[in-house]
Amino acid sequence: MKINMPRWFYQLASPKWSYDFMGILLPWFATAALLLLGVGFVWGLVFAPPDYQQGNSYRIIFIHVPSAILAQSCFMLMAVASGIGLVWKMKVAHIVAKSAAPIGASMTIIALATGAIWGKPTWGAWWVWDARLTSMLILLFLYVGIIALYSAFSNKSSGEQAAAILTLVGLVNIPIIKYSVEWWNTLHQPATFTLTKKPAMPPEMWLPLLVMVLGYYCFFAFLLMARTRLELLERENKSSWVIALINEKI
Amino acid sequence: MLTVKDLSCERDDRVLFERLNFTLRAGEVLQIEGQNGSGKTSLLRILCGLSSSFEGDIFWQQDNVHEKPTVYLRQLLYVGHHAGIKASLTAEENLRWMQTLHPLLNRCSITYALKQVGLFGYEDVPCYALSAGQQRRVSLARLYLSAHPLWILDEPFTALDKKGVLEKELLIAQHVRGGGLCILTTHHDFDLPDIAVRRLNLDLLVTA
């Protein structure tokens, strides 16, 4: 497949270029993440007003919602990176997807755990087979499968390509899974009290939430780039630029 | 004509060979030599498109194999380490399946091929009931049906008796004399009457 892409796209394919480029961006995202998360945290946990129904227990959404959003965005990013990796045979793209997988899985676990903690005071149970929670659980299963596939191959680049195929298959399936789970949910349970479709949130609540979401994205970008750079160094350990880099540091 | 340009192969962080260049013309035989683990099988698998851990280009006639795989694969017959036969099918059924895979395998003369490899009368026996050498013969029987210009054979003589080896050597000689190409690996002392065998030693290549 030959599609002409802009120059920067091909530059990204060079491990050295990507390594340096991410090195420049890294401190910016780290600072932004620190600031946004700090502000959002204090704002959300201290200054935002308590909910008229749930009191203070609702404040867990400042963790729960950004994690859930990130868990899904991360899968999209992995799918895009996997697609690029497979079509253009781009090693860096595969490495990005690989580095993203554990972050996405962690975000999913955080979303599930905070959901459960939130569920206890709200629903009176740690776990409820609610459509969103169930979809999240299935997303976690997908992540686990992908990570298991990476580690099953002794040849790293084969493992990456295999996981890329699985990621794309998973991406095609996610809408179907979501639809089926929602349908199953309406079939088996009367409409429960849904958490985010509440009467519109007042700005004092959603503004800090927005800050937290942005902070999470920056944190995610920071983490992803740091992990990708590390993996690049490991994988390119015989190439001249890594050796030069190491000699420089010693 | 098969041309290999700047072929390098690295497996598990170990360089097997680097910047390999050669051209094989019609009527030539190339024997790949080297110790165990020197990359003979890897090289053959790369030439067949069965391995992707390499850099460099392979050309069949003038075309890059990577760009026109089907054109190339139509011309190629590969016999690998695995016999490529199903144990629960009979010799005849196995050869019939190979014929569906390869348009260039002669359609009608399975009996002839089995006669040539000394398995006439065994065509209805499932292959698991045959000895290792006989299974190898079933696998090699396709050479008698082949009209492929390029043969790539990985240790074709293993498990064959002396007579069998001699017959296969004659077959290869006949194939090459008719304008075919053949690349093979073998630990066997290998010489063909009237035909110069080119040799490529992978051990020497790395040290050089």
Add this chain to the structure above:
Amino acid sequence: MSFFVHTLQRDLLLAFRNRNDIVNPLAFFVIVIALFPLAVSPDASVLSTIAPGIIWVAALLATLLSMDGLFKNDFDDGTLEQVLVSPQSLVLLALGKVFSHWLMSGFLLALLSPLLAVMLFLPTQAILALVSSLLLGTPTLSLIGAIGAGLTVGLRKGGVLISLLVLPLYIPVLIFGAGAVQAGVMGMPIAGYLALLGAIMVFSLMFAPFAVAAALKLSIRN
């Protein structure tokens, strides 16, 4: 297309020669279902409510059980790599093999299911829903499972991994399949469920063979 037919013929012949491979998943299906009355309760009212779910889950696991061997033999004896060095298309090979796998697993499971429905006291009016949902749903299970089988065929410990990869993707089929049977129990129309199962099947039929071919290519070239 003739390559598809040849592959199908060859695989059916192979399945016929190794009949155990056909019988084992079916026996597994029956035994797993027989465990439920022993573990839960032999009470007809209890069993009939959980019967749709049990039969569907058991069918899903039985399909998965046979999935591991789909490409394994061909990979081990070298016939798979021979297809890759031939000008024939891996996509057609995948289609042929999956179709023969389905005939030997999902199709037979569907034929066997009325018997188990009787054992679990599933109301008679739901049996049609059970058989038709299995007939429409199991091809998707075979297609998606083949992707997992293709990805893991070169690995030594593929068996458990394949279920990890494939089971999450089976969920929609499970939901709509079991849903159809439950609707059948309640005497509600099942056409909508069947339409959805059919749509998912057509969708996977369009995409899965290509993913399987890519996975096989990758596993061989590893």
